[in-house]
Amino acid sequence: MWVTELDLSAHDENTRADWYETALRLYFSHPSIEGIIFWGFWDHHMDSNMALVHGSTFELDKAGERYLQLTKQEWSTHVNKSLSAGTSFDVRGFQGDYDVIVWYQNKPIKIQSFSLGKSDVTVNVDISGNEPINGVDTCVAVNGYERFGREEGVRAYAACCSA
Secondary structure, eight states: OEEEEEOOOOSSHHHHHHHHHHHHHHHHHOTTOOEEEESOOBTTSSOTTTOSEETTTTEEOHHHHHHHIIIIIITSOEEEEEEOTTOOOOOOOOSEEEEEEEEETTEEEEEEEEEEOSSOOOOOOOOOOOOOOSSOOSOOOOOSSOOOOOOTTOOEEEEEEOO
C-alpha cells in the first residue's frame, strides 16, 4: 500500500510541521505502507499553506525542517566502527540501499553496496589491498542486521550512515 498525494494545510508553520510529523509517523510505522509520496512540497507549485519549501532559493519552512529531521536523522542509520582483522559487528537499521566504505590511513580503500528489505542481510567485506578509491563520499550507510568482516590483518575504519 502506498500513501499518495499527501498534503496538509495550515497557515502556521509549526502547526503544519506537527501535522506532517503525526501523519508521517503513522504511515512510517505501519508495516503495510511501502512508500509515501507528497502531492507537492514547493510553494511555487502549490498553496504556500501546504508547502515544505519556499521561494526561488528553496528555503525550508518548519514543516520541511521537521521532514528532514525525521528522515535524515531519526529514521536513518549512522554507524562508525574501527575494526581489526577477523572482526565483525551487527547493526539494526532501516530498509533501503546502502554503501559500506572501508578506510585505511584516512583514505577509502573499498566500497561495497547492498540493499536491505524486510529480511536480515549479511554483508561480508573482503579487503585485499590498501589502494584508495576515487569518488567516494566520507559517509556510508548501513541497514538491517549486517556483518562486516575483515581479513588479512589490515586495520580499517568502516564509516556508515544512511544514504
